[in-house]
Amino acid sequence: MKPALLEVMRMNRICRMVLATCLGSFILVIFYFQIMRRNPFGVDICCRKGSRSPLQELYNPTQLELSNTAVLHQMRRDQVTDTCRANSAMSRKRRVLTPNDLKHLVVDEDHELIYCYVPKVACTNWKRLMMVLTGRGKYSDPMEIPANEAHVSANLKTLNQYSIPEINHRLKSYMKFLFVREPFERLVSAYRNKFTQKYNTSFHKRYGTKIIKRQRKNATQEALRKGDDVKFEEFVAYLIDPHTQREEPFNEHWQTVYSLCHPCHIHYDLVGKYETLEEDSNYVLQLAGVGSYLKFPTYAKSTRTTDEMTTEFFQNISSEHQTQLYEVYKLDFLMFNYSVPSYLKLE
Ligand SMILES: *[C@@H]1O[C@H](CO)[C@@H](O)[C@H](O)[C@H]1NC(C)=O
Ligand SMILES: *[C@@H]1O[C@H](CO)[C@@H](O)[C@H](O)[C@H]1NC(C)=O
Ligand SMILES: *[C@@H]1O[C@H](CO)[C@@H](O)[C@H](O)[C@H]1NC(C)=O
Numbered sequence: 001m002k003p004a005l006l007e008v009m010r011m012n013r014i015c016r017m018v019l020a021t022c023l024g025s026f027i028l029v030i031f032y033f034q035i036m037r038r039n040p041f042g043v044d045i046c047c048r049k050g051s052r053s054p055l056q057e058l059y060n061p062t063q064l065e066l067s068n069t070a071v072l073h074q075m076r077r078d079q080v081t082d083t084c085r086a087n088s089a090m091s092r093k094r095r096v097l098t099p100n101d102l103k104h105l106v107v108d109e110d111h112e113l114i115y116c117y118v119p120k121v122a123c124t125n126w127k128r129l130m131m132v133l134t135g136r137g138k139y140s141d142p143m144e145i146p147a148n149e150a151h152v153s154a155n156l157k158t159l160n161q162y163s164i165p166e167i168n169h170r171l172k173s174y175m176k177f178l179f180v181r182e183p184f185e186r187l188v189s190a191y192r193n194k195f196t197q198k199y200n201t202s203f204h205k206r207y208g209t210k211i212i213k214r215q216r217k218n219a220t221q222e223a224l225r226k227g228d229d230v231k232f233e234e235f236v237a238y239l240i241d242p243h244t245q246r247e248e249p250f251n252e253h254w255q256t257v258y259s260l261c262h263p264c265h266i267h268y269d270l271v272g273k274y275e276t277l278e279e280d281s282n283y284v285l286q287l288a289g290v291g292s293y294l295k296f297p298t299y300a301k302s303t304r305t306t307d308e309m310t311t312e313f314f315q316n317i318s319s320e321h322q323t324q325l326y327e328v329y330k331l332d333f334l335m336f337n338y339s340v341p342s343y344l345k346l347e
């Protein structure tokens with residue numbers, strides 16, 4: 001521990017100690033200090049294009065046109081750090097991360113990237129991109145990969161599959177990024193996708209039946225059996241019911257980003273936003289040195305959940321439930337700089 005501490009103290013001015021992550025299956029606790037790689041002399045020592053790591057490109061851009069973007073992303077990182085600090089009691093409830101907490105972190109060894117996937121935030125397309133990046137030539141066009149194949153877990157390697165030293169090494173030297181979205185828009189998107197469409201009954205059976213049983217008075221036998229007509233009001237009542245999270249963690253489609261990706265424990269180098277999806281995604285690809293031949297897929301946006309749609313769904317929710325729901329997602333709002341929606345009637 002001592003040499004690591006000394007090193008951090010010595011480099012304190014140019015570097016930032018970002019994170020002390022503890023990983024432990026037993027009593028095993030490993031602290032790790034992430035050091036941002038800034039060049040202390042301000043001289044550009046290298047390089048052939050593509051020979052620098054994404055982290056170097058991000059924190060020490062060689063291209064002038066990228067410096068404004070770098071400033072924007074520094075502000076986003078600061079926002080996360082400040083929110084974590086201000087809400088440390090809430091955000092650091094679990095001080096120790098275990099490998100099991102790293103299941104959402106997809107690893108690309110070839111380009112030194114770690115992507116934490118958040119369902120309902122373009123994660124299918126980003127998983128497709130990660131398959132192209134890690135495929136060593138197997139794919140060239142992300143859209144040639146069928147959506148269901150992108151979700152087959154064996155097709156991508158996640159950080160929990162490595163040993164603890166390997167995990168620490170990758171957390172330290174890879175560029176870690178995630179994509180976030182306005183929390184209630186994401187929630188309505190999850191609701192619409194899982195409860196208002198008939199094509200896949202697994203969510204109806206697994207969650208719909210439970211929600212109706214608990215939240216609907218005088219439910220019919222058919223509704224209890226099928227679970228396929230959950231109302232948004234009932235879904236919200238289920239989410240704010242304290243029993244729900246005591247029983248088991250939320251499903252990943254409506255779990256908070258801070259619970260899926262642990263941004264107060266893992267220092268994300270880049271926070272991409274759904275609102276600027278293509279721009280932020282292509283920036284990641286550019287930093288990874290593949291921007292010239294790989295672009296984020298553009299696709300039809302007609303069925304996307306919008307702010308207007310979200311407003312409409314919330315109209316039927318009582319202000320008491322709105323307030324409680326906001327509390328559940330509050331850290332995601334604060335961390336990623338989403339303001340309180342204007343349609344909310346908070347108590
Ligand atoms: C947060 O959002 C506000 C308003 O949308 C914006 O002016 C500000 O620059 C943002 N801050 C960060 C850190 O992104
Ligand atoms: C339905 O969804 C589940 C879970 O997302 C998935 O495992 C299953 O393959 C899907 N079935 C169909 C027919 O799409
Ligand atoms: C449920 O059914 C009972 C008996 O039919 C009725 O008295 C009651 O009003 C119903 N409750 C609701 C919420 O519909």
Ligand SMILES: *[C@@H]1O[C@H](CO)[C@@H](O)[C@H](O)[C@H]1NC(C)=O
Pocket residue numbers: 232312313316
């Ligand atoms: C709101 O409630 C009304 C009356 O119960 C219903 O007709 C309408 O579909 C609901 N709207 C939404 C978006 O759930």
